[in-house]
Amino acid sequence: MxxxxxxxxxxxxxxxxxxxxxxxxxxxxxxxxxxxxxxxxxxxxxxxxxxxxxxxxxxxxxxxxxxxxxxxxxxxxxxxxxxxxxxxxxxxxxxxxxxxxxxxxxxxLYDWSSDVMNEAWSPAKARKKLAAHPHMLVSDALLDQQLFTGVGNIIKNEVFYRIKMHPESVIGALPPAKLTQLIKEARNYSFDFYNWKKEGTLRKHWLAHTKKICIRCNLPFTKKHTGLNPRRSFFCTNCQVLYTPKDNEGTAVNK
DNA sequence: GAAAATGTTATCAT
DNA sequence: TATGATAACATTTT
Missing domain, CATH: 3.20.190.10 (MutM-like, N-terminal)
Incomplete structure (x- = not known):
């Protein structure tokens, strides 16, 4: 749940x-x-x-x-x-x-500002916490209950599909506007989930989770366990962009 | 019918 | 003591 x-x-x-x-x-x-x-x-x-x-x-x-x-x-x-x-x-x-x-x-005991469903949800705090994990994969970030409290694997897959982001993208490599979109959609999709679940139509609204074909590209989805928290990811490598660090940044330069 | 999955925490081992 | 691995929970869908 x-x-x-x-x-x-x-x-x-x-x-x-x-x-x-x-x-x-x-x-x-x-x-x-x-x-x-x-x-x-x-x-x-x-x-x-x-x-x-x-x-x-x-x-x-x-x-x-x-x-x-x-x-x-x-x-x-x-x-x-x-x-x-x-x-x-x-x-x-x-x-x-x-x-x-x-x-x-x-x-x-609880910090309500990290809960994507709570009125106290703070995108600014989420962004600050994410900045402390530049090497983390976005796939792990969305499932991290300290970062996006309440997000589960279904929401994860649907959010990445919506914002056209590859789940193996790296936090530190996201352009600022893309990071904004990730944070915003984590909450936004959660409310869509809430509304659809209430009317009993959640499953039929899935566009990525458990799906075989990308309806945007009409191409097969990739199904793969991604990240350190290796839950199922369903994604389209054609329209979901992989953001990775350039070779000479993000880590100490080895020469 | 086997295997995997809307997930986390307590406990054990190192 | 801190970190990491493993067990436990236990049903529905593919």
């Missing part, structure tokens, strides 16, 4: 805010008794971290690759990792990692 999906969950679970946990159950090892009778005070997301803020602690849920949830219904056979029952409904979470964080001050 990528960042935008958690924002959708936050909206779907909003009716539970202000309600008391009547029953907490599930396969998770976390101390479920701890939150019984606590009121759900707030729901927040930091990229792929989902935060349920209670009276004196917070539950952090990560849905990883296969996690999902059912609100006011449950999976026909699977056992939930964590179920919360309130007076107005139940919330079942599956295949996720759940953990209790002591305290409720998430502002002290």
């Amino acid at each position: 990528e960042g935008p999906s958690l924002v959708i969950l936050k909206e779907e679970a909003a009716p539970f805010i202000g309600k008391k946990v009547l029953v907490a159950s599930g396969a998770s090892k976390l101390d479920k008794d701890r939150i019984i009778n606590q009121t759900l005070r707030d729901l927040k997301t930091w990229g792929k971290h989902f935060l349920m803020v209670f009276d004196d602690c917070t539950i952090r849920i990560h849905y990883l690759m296969f996690g999902n949830y059912y609100i006011n219904s449950r999976h026909p056979e699977k056992i939930p990792k964590l179920t919360l029952e309130f007076e107005n409904g139940e919330w079942n979470n599956y295949n996720c990692a759940a953990k209790i964080i002591e305290g409720t001050d998430m502002d002290a």
Whole structure:
């Protein structure tokens, strides 16, 4: 699950805010008794971290690759990792990692400005952080949760396709305007993802992820694991430009 | 039916 | 002690 999906969950679970946990159950090892009778005070997301803020602690849920949830219904056979029952409904979470964080001050723990879905998102800070990693491949940069919190592999592939950038381009070699475009589109596509996911049309809007043919060029895509975080990249070598350092710059000159 | 994938963190080893 | 490798989680799609 990528960042935008958690924002959708936050909206779907909003009716539970202000309600008391009547029953907490599930396969998770976390101390479920701890939150019984606590009121759900707030729901927040930091990229792929989902935060349920209670009276004196917070539950952090990560849905990883296969996690999902059912609100006011449950999976026909699977056992939930964590179920919360309130007076107005139940919330079942599956295949996720759940953990209790002591305290409720998430502002002290999370930097919201790095989250592409957050209103506090700061392109300027992103740019500054990127400048500190001139040798990083753009493919790794977009997946780096400290740089583009909430971006996942689908968003990565679609962003590079949109801005016509080869995923193995190097941060330090990007022309300033191209860097601007990368930062801008990381957030912009994430909101498209959010809207399409909500209307159930996300997959049909994919132009690169899992695709075989580039519709701009009518040529086959390259499918390759790129970067140090070797996730699948789908790209067109004809229209997606590879930005690499010139031989005599970017690194110490060897003579 | 095997393999890979919308991903990260805890733990172990060096 | 710091860094890096490995295990763990566990379902759907190709």
